Amino acid sequence: MVRCPCIPCDLAPLARVPLRFAKGTIELIGYDYWMQRLSEHPRYSASLDSGFRRNDVGSRGNDVGDRPRRSRGATRREVEPVLLPGGVSDEEVEEDALYWRLFVAVTLPRRAIRVLDSMARSMRAVSYGGMQRRRPSRGAVAYDAVRWTAPENMHITLKFLGDVHQDDLPLLKEELDEVAGDSARLMLELGSNGCFPGERTPRILWTGMDGDLRRMSSLATRLDGAMVRCGFPAERREFQPHVTVGRVRSGTQQRVLAAIGQRWLEARASGGGNDVGVPVERMVLMRSRLHHNRPTRYERLYEVGLG
Numbered sequence: 001m002v003r004c005p006c007i008p009c010d011l012a013p014l015a016r017v018p019l020r021f022a023k024g025t026i027e028l029i030g031y032d033y034w035m036q037r038l039s040e041h042p043r044y045s046a047s048l049d050s051g052f053r054r055n056d057v058g059s060r061g062n063d064v065g066d067r068p069r070r071s072r073g074a075t076r077r078e079v080e081p082v083l084l085p086g087g088v089s090d091e092e093v094e095e096d097a098l099y100w101r102l103f104v105a106v107t108l109p110r111r112a113i114r115v116l117d118s119m120a121r122s123m124r125a126v127s128y129g130g131m132q133r134r135r136p137s138r139g140a141v142a143y144d145a146v147r148w149t150a151p152e153n154m155h156i157t158l159k160f161l162g163d164v165h166q167d168d169l170p171l172l173k174e175e176l177d178e179v180a181g182d183s184a185r186l187m188l189e190l191g192s193n194g195c196f197p198g199e200r201t202p203r204i205l206w207t208g209m210d211g212d213l214r215r216m217s218s219l220a221t222r223l224d225g226a227m228v229r230c231g232f233p234a235e236r237r238e239f240q241p242h243v244t245v246g247r248v249r250s251g252t253q254q255r256v257l258a259a260i261g262q263r264w265l266e267a268r269a270s271g272g273g274n275d276v277g278v279p280v281e282r283m284v285l286m287r288s289r290l291h292h293n294r295p296t297r298y299e300r301l302y303e304v305g306l307g
Contacts, residue, residue: 099163101288104176104223105155108243112190112276113151116207116245119267120148126263127256145256146205146246153298156209156241158283159223161232172285173302175226180283180304183219186212188241188278193268199261205246207268209278216241216280223283281306
């Protein structure tokens with residue numbers, strides 16, 4: 001009896017089937033049996049159509065938190081998305097993926113994007129070189145200490161959904177239509193800059209919003225209630241509309257961290273672009289495509305106008 005190495009460790013009892021060697025190949029006797037059992041497992045059933053990938057066969061076990069959640073037909077899983085290996089294109093793999101990483105957002109007008117991107121560019125004089133890595137052939141190589149958000153990816157997140165089954169898209173669209181029909185259009189403006197968790201140790205560089213914040217908060221509350229009815233967890237923190245402009249890389253020197261935080265807080269006042277309006281006229285259901293060595297790409301799946 002030989003254990004098949006391609007079976008997850010928490011399904012090892014299912015893999016204790018005999019192997020037969022013939023002409024340099026391995027044939028698995030009892031394949032249909034354990035494949036059927038595997039298809040019933042909540043963690044690995046989504047990967048059967050496209051085959052096992054390295055990150056699918058993890059050692060996280062079959063905790064209750066990894067199982068899909070169902071409510072009114074919606075299914076989601078609380079596991080990290082599979083990052084594609086460098087040699088495989090995301091189009092080849094993700095078209096067969098049953099779970100998509102989704103969120104609901106408000107897009108920005110071109111003028112607001114230009115102002116935010118201009119601030120990011122002005123920061124590179126401070127952030128570049130704040131992180132260095134040693135390469136055997138090149139010695140110390142300087143990196144930008146901040147991963148800046150691409151202009152086309154800038155947005156205001158209303159609700160992060162996580163990994164959602166494709167079959168649940170019609171249900172989500174119905175809920176978005178209902179929320180949008182009960183919500184009026186509103187106007188925001190670019191506000192001041194901020195750092196999370198603080199100025200001296202920034203990890204997230206963001207720009208807040210001013211304007212009709214009360215109605216914006218009401219919109220987010222109605223959307224959160226609709227998604228809770230679909231089985232998604234309720235938001236625990238108070239909604240604060242903002243745009244994430246950059247993320248500071250781990251390993252950045254402390255003196256550079258403090259300089260980045262101070263400069264970012266001053267960038268909004270010195271960068272001009274006051275009274276930049278951000279009209280909130282529609283909600284967009286977005287899909288994020290993650291890759292370990294390429295920037296994240298966002299895809300618009302559905303848009304619905306307010307009012």
